Amino acid sequence: MKYCLFIVVCFLNSFLYSQAKKNTDSVTYYNKLANSNLNNKKYNQAVIYTQKSINYCEVNGKKENLANQTFKLGKIFYNKGKFEDALKNFHKTVSLFDTLKPSCLKVLALNYIGAANSAKGDYKTAAVYYAKAEDLLKKLNIADHAHALDYQRALALKTNKDFVTAANNFKRITKQPDNPSIIKTKVDSYYQLGLIETQLQRNDSAIIYFDKALDYYAKINDFQKKSKIVLAISQYYKQKKNYDLAYSYLDEHYQLENYILKLKNAKVDLNEFEKFKKNQSLNNTIKRESEEKIQMKTYRYSKLVSILAIALISILSLLSLALYKNNIIRNQNNLLLREKNKELILAKNKAEKASKARSEFLSTVSHELRTPLNAINGITHLLLEDNPKKNQLKYLESLKFSGNYLTTFINEILEVNKIDSTKVEIENISFNLKELLFNIQSSLKELATANKNYFNLEIDKSIPDNLMGDPTKLSQIILNLINNALKFTQNGHVNVIAKLYSQEEENATVYFEIVDTGIGIPEDKLQSVFESFSQGSIEVNRKYGGTGLGLTIVKKLIELLGGEIKLKSEVGKGSTFTFKLNFKINNEPLEVIEEAKPYSDKQLKHKSILLIEDNKINQMITRKMLENKNISCEIVDNGEEAVELLKIKRFDMVLMDVHLPGINGTTATKLIREFDKTTPIIALTAISLDENRDMLLSFGMNDVITKPFVPDEFYTTIAKFFD
Numbered sequence: 001m002k003y004c005l006f007i008v009v010c011f012l013n014s015f016l017y018s019q020a021k022k023n024t025d026s027v028t029y030y031n032k033l034a035n036s037n038l039n040n041k042k043y044n045q046a047v048i049y050t051q052k053s054i055n056y057c058e059v060n061g062k063k064e065n066l067a068n069q070t071f072k073l074g075k076i077f078y079n080k081g082k083f084e085d086a087l088k089n090f091h092k093t094v095s096l097f098d099t100l101k102p103s104c105l106k107v108l109a110l111n112y113i114g115a116a117n118s119a120k121g122d123y124k125t126a127a128v129y130y131a132k133a134e135d136l137l138k139k140l141n142i143a144d145h146a147h148a149l150d151y152q153r154a155l156a157l158k159t160n161k162d163f164v165t166a167a168n169n170f171k172r173i174t175k176q177p178d179n180p181s182i183i184k185t186k187v188d189s190y191y192q193l194g195l196i197e198t199q200l201q202r203n204d205s206a207i208i209y210f211d212k213a214l215d216y217y218a219k220i221n222d223f224q225k226k227s228k229i230v231l232a233i234s235q236y237y238k239q240k241k242n243y244d245l246a247y248s249y250l251d252e253h254y255q256l257e258n259y260i261l262k263l264k265n266a267k268v269d270l271n272e273f274e275k276f277k278k279n280q281s282l283n284n285t286i287k288r289e290s291e292e293k294i295q296m297k298t299y300r301y302s303k304l305v306s307i308l309a310i311a312l313i314s315i316l317s318l319l320s321l322a323l324y325k326n327n328i329i330r331n332q333n334n335l336l337l338r339e340k341n342k343e344l345i346l347a348k349n350k351a352e353k354a355s356k357a358r359s360e361f362l363s364t365v366s367h368e369l370r371t372p373l374n375a376i377n378g379i380t381h382l383l384l385e386d387n388p389k390k391n392q393l394k395y396l397e398s399l400k401f402s403g404n405y406l407t408t409f410i411n412e413i414l415e416v417n418k419i420d421s422t423k424v425e426i427e428n429i430s431f432n433l434k435e436l437l438f439n440i441q442s443s444l445k446e447l448a449t450a451n452k453n454y455f456n457l458e459i460d461k462s463i464p465d466n467l468m469g470d471p472t473k474l475s476q477i478i479l480n481l482i483n484n485a486l487k488f489t490q491n492g493h494v495n496v497i498a499k500l501y502s503q504e505e506e507n508a509t510v511y512f513e514i515v516d517t518g519i520g521i522p523e524d525k526l527q528s529v530f531e532s533f534s535q536g537s538i539e540v541n542r543k544y545g546g547t548g549l550g551l552t553i554v555k556k557l558i559e560l561l562g563g564e565i566k567l568k569s570e571v572g573k574g575s576t577f578t579f580k581l582n583f584k585i586n587n588e589p590l591e592v593i594e595e596a597k598p599y600s601d602k603q604l605k606h607k608s609i610l611l612i613e614d615n616k617i618n619q620m621i622t623r624k625m626l627e628n629k630n631i632s633c634e635i636v637d638n639g640e641e642a643v644e645l646l647k648i649k650r651f652d653m654v655l656m657d658v659h660l661p662g663i664n665g666t667t668a669t670k671l672i673r674e675f676d677k678t679t680p681i682i683a684l685t686a687i688s689l690d691e692n693r694d695m696l697l698s699f700g701m702n703d704v705i706t707k708p709f710v711p712d713e714f715y716t717t718i719a720k721f722f723d
Contacts, residue, residue: 026056027065034072047076067096071109083116090116107136108148115152127153147173147185155192163196170196174212187216191229198232207236227256372617377708382624426560430586431471433510434459437498440478444486452491460499464508467583473557474581480550481514481577489518492574506585514577521569529567530555599719604629607722610651611635612642612668613684614660618707622655622684629715637661639668646672651679653721656701658685666699673700680721 030053037045050073057066074089090113097106114129130153137149154169170189176182190213197206210233217226234249380399388396441457448455478496485494494516501511521529530551558565558579569575609626613619614637626633634651636642639660646654654672658665669681683696686707693704705717 027053027062027069030056031069038076043076043080047073050076063096064100067093067100068105070096071105074109074112078112078116083120087113087116102136102140104140107133107140110136111149111152115155118152118155147176147182151185151189154189158192158196163200167193167196183216184222187213187222187225190216191225191232194229194232198236203236203239207233210236223256223260227253227260230256379621381709381711382621382628427470427472428468428584429471430466430468430588432465433463433467433474433498433583434465436471436475437478437496440475440482441496444479444482447483447486448494451486451489453486453489454493455486456493456495458495458497458499462500462503463498463510464503464585466586466588467508467510468586469581469583470561473561477554477557477579478512478514480554484550485514485516485518485575489516489574492517501580503585507582508585509580509582511580512578515574516576517574520571520573520575521567522571523569526567526569530565599716601629603719603722604631604715606630606632607652608632608634609653609655609718610642610645611655612637612639612660612665613655613657614638615657618657622709625709625711625714639663639665639671642668643671646676646679653718654679654681655684655705656681658683658696666696666701669699669701682717682721 030049034046034049034053037043037049050069053069054066054073057063057069070089071093074086074093077083077089078086090109093109094106094113097103097109110129110133114126114133117123117129118126130149134149150169150173154166154173157163157166157169170193173182173189174186174193176186178186190209194206194209194213197203197209210229213229214226214233217229230249231253234246234253237243237246237249240246376399380396383392384396437457437459441455445455482494482496494514497511497513497515499511501509503509555565558581561581563579563581565577565579567575567577609631611619611622611626611633613622613635619635619637623633623635634645636645637660640662642654642656656665656669660668663671665683665685669683672679672681680702681700683701683704684707685696685704696704702721703717705714
């Protein structure tokens with residue numbers, strides 16, 4: 001029962017709120033519609049919506065809004081020359097304000113009553129209401145509307161032929177400072193002064209007032225007033241026998257009148273309001289009859305409602321009992337669910353901690369492995385450069401191969417870990433798929449030749465030239481698949497196919513197929529071949545080389561790009577890998593990226609480089625690699641000393657290890673950039689999951705070299721800053 005009562009109370013609250021909101025908004029709603037129609041010169045619609053607002057205020061007892069809307073209706077009638085209707089509404093406005101706090105609007109209503117009576121020729125009555133308006137204005141201590149009262153009084157005096165007093169009133173208005181509220185009154189006052197001077201046959205004085213009125217016209221943009229002014233000026237020049245100017249102003253007068261006539265013809269006659277009032281009366285009669293019928297129906301059904309209410313109460317009682325029992329059962333279930341939810345949250349947190357620990361472990365291990373691996377690869381490179389003996393060359397080549405293998409292995413472990421930890425960002429840049437595939441084919445021709453394979457590339461010509469996607473990851477996928485195909489195929493064929501699968505508007509789906517005639521994969525290994533370190537991969541890779549992680553990376557990257565890889569294979573006949581990827585089509589021309597130019601020893605000769613490295617072996621290797629290119633090298637083993645040294649000595653370049661004792665490489669770089677913005681700083685890092693190129697560059701570094709160094713890449717990166 002409590003639940004049912006709660007629902008009823010909520011319903012009543014929402015109903016009452018909606019009613020209150022409706023009461024608040026209705027006057028504003030009708031007022032907005034009326035103002036909109038006034039601005040669009042649709043006076044009949046403005047009258048209708050104003051009257052609707054008045055009706056609503058009368059029904060709901062909103063006296064102040066009623067007074068405002070009644071005054072507004074009176075102004076509309078006054079401006080259209082319907083003075084009787086205007087007077088009726090203005091008198092009603094005054095009566096309503098008599099019961100409210102005095103305001104400026106009551107002053108305006110009294111003033112309009114005077115103006116309407118003056119327009120009808122009843123100047124005595126007009127004078128009475130002008131005086132009432134002036135008295136109330138003084139009581140309210142409001143000077144803003146005094147000029148309007150002065151103008152109406154002066155107009156009444158002029159109509160009664162008291163030209164001297166009228167002229168003095170008009171002149172008093174023209175001497176007041178200009179402001180937006182008085183501009184129109186000043187234009188009218190200059191015009192009336194001109195008419196008075198014309199009637200007194202002082203035409204030279206009259207033209208001065210007409211010209212001033214015309215000057216002020218530009219500030220109010222009133223076509224009717226301008227039409228009257230230019231007609232008066234035309235008549236003046238006609239009396240002066242200056243017929244050219246007289247004709248010119250008369251022509252302007254006719255043009256204005258024609259324009260005003262067009263505007264009037266576009267409006268609907270206000271007499272339609274009479275039809276509205278009749279319809280309103282008829283609607284009220286129909287409404288009353290409808291209400292009487294509803295009351296009769298209500299009376300008839302009251303007994304039936306009472307019976308239904310008793311039945312409803314009985315049903316609600318039974319329902320409340322059922323709800324009570326259900327509530328007990330639900331509480332028991334909720335308690336059980338909360339306990340299970342806590343267990344799931346604990347399990348989830350444990351899994352997340354384990355995943356994070358694995359990522360951090362792999363990151364730390366890879367970093368620690370890269371540092372000594374840099375020493376192995378670096379020393380091997382230096383020994384190979386030092387013209388070793390023939391019996392030593394074999395061992396050094398084996399050592400170089402092992403170092404490169406271990407580097408690739410670490411990189412692939414990190415790549416798998418990055419994908420699993422969702423730290424891989426997908427690029428969306430423009431690239432040419434056809435060029436990408438041709439470049440991959442060129443880079444693998446040597447491997448194809450070594451294994452005596454026929455390597456063929458088939459590209460569908462209908463594939464759009466420029467696509468939007470991640471060319472780096474796509475290259476990684478295709479390189480891994482083709483590399484596997486060439487590696488596991490001897491004296492056979494490797495065929496790479498790319499064709500347009502579908503195209504809709506700005507999207508294109510491309511189908512890729514890599515087919516080889518190699519050793520094939522047993523049926524029971526078709527699923528596990530994509531798993532990291534699967535038994536099948538280990539056995540095969542021991543014979544053919546590789547880490548056993550290539551296909552794992554391929555599968556994860558394809559899924560990351562929104563595709564799915566499929567595999568068909570038969571032992572002894574070969575394998576077929578297929579997948580589809582969706583790309584957006586880029587219709588803009590592709591930017592041409594210049595390839596890195598090969599370095600020359602001349603670029604590096606006699607350069608000075610500061611090496612900041614704490615590992616003694618890495619110091620020795622890096623120094624030797626630099627000195628082999630005739631580069632002078634100075635070594636500092638911590639960030640603080642590096643910052644102080646660079647303040648007093650200049651170098652052509654700084655090689656900055658990221659992990660240093662004390663302040664690390666990024667902090668040191670940030671401090672250096674405070675006083676040195678130009679010297680190139682290159683980061684040396686055994687990059688981990690939490691480090692990335694963009695982050696390092698944001699500290700002010702110019703480029704990044706990853707340990708262990710690849711000699712050609714090391715020298716090329718340094719040389720590009722010495723062009």
